[in-house]
Each structure stands twice: as structure tokens, then as C-alpha cells.
Amino acid sequence: MFSKLLVLALLIAVAWYGMKAYRRIQEDRARAIKRGEGPAPAKPKTPAVMSEDMVKCTACGVYVAPDAQACGKPGCPQRG
Ligand SMILES: [Zn+2]
Structure with a gap:
């Protein structure tokens, strides 16, 4: 029972940190585009x-x- 909860908690933690990392990447990209450093819009x-x-x-x-x-x-x- 305890191990199941531990695995669940671990999964939630992984998902949480993954989401945070993903958002950070998205924000960095958006900031880079605003500065004109990101990938240029397709011409x-x-x-x-x-x-x-x-x-x-x-x-x-x-x-x-x-x-x-x-x-x-x-x-x-x-x-x-
Ligand atoms: Zn043809």
C-alpha cells in the first residue's frame, strides 16, 4: 500500500517537474522571439x-x- 502511494507520488512529481520544464522552455522561446533572437517567422x-x-x-x-x-x-x- 505504501509503495503504491510512493509510486503515485513519484509520478505526480515527475509530471509536475516535466510541466514546469516545458513551460520554462515555452517562455524562453517566447522571450527570444520578442527579442528577435528566436526562429524567424516563416517567410x-x-x-x-x-x-x-x-x-x-x-x-x-x-x-x-x-x-x-x-x-x-x-x-x-x-x-x-
Ligand atoms: Zn500531372
Whole structure:
């Protein structure tokens, strides 16, 4: 009975310290981002045309640039 309680207490302690450590990491990251030291927000590297004006390849369903004749994916029936 006592050992069961001990294990339970140990589990609670582990969970508690784990949560504390996790929160600390989150806070550190948030602070670093505020200072501009953290990971920069993702900037789109592809041109705007890539994100909005994509058309679906009629053959395989892959999104391609509208001026592309085919998606160019190997095995695509529309290729070439
Ligand atoms: Zn295709």
C-alpha cells in the first residue's frame, strides 16, 4: 500500500517537474522571439504566383503553375 502511494507520488512529481520544464522552455522561446533572437517567422520564398494562382494538373491532381503545360511529375500521363 505504501509503495503504491510512493509510486503515485513519484509520478505526480515527475509530471509536475516535466510541466514546469516545458513551460520554462515555452517562455524562453517566447522571450527570444520578442527579442528577435528566436526562429524567424516563416517567410514565403516562392513567388506569390506559386501560392495563389496554382492550377490542378488534370491528369494527376498535382498543383502546378498555370503557364505550365504539365506538372512534370514522373509518371504523370499529361507530361510532355
Ligand atoms: Zn500531372
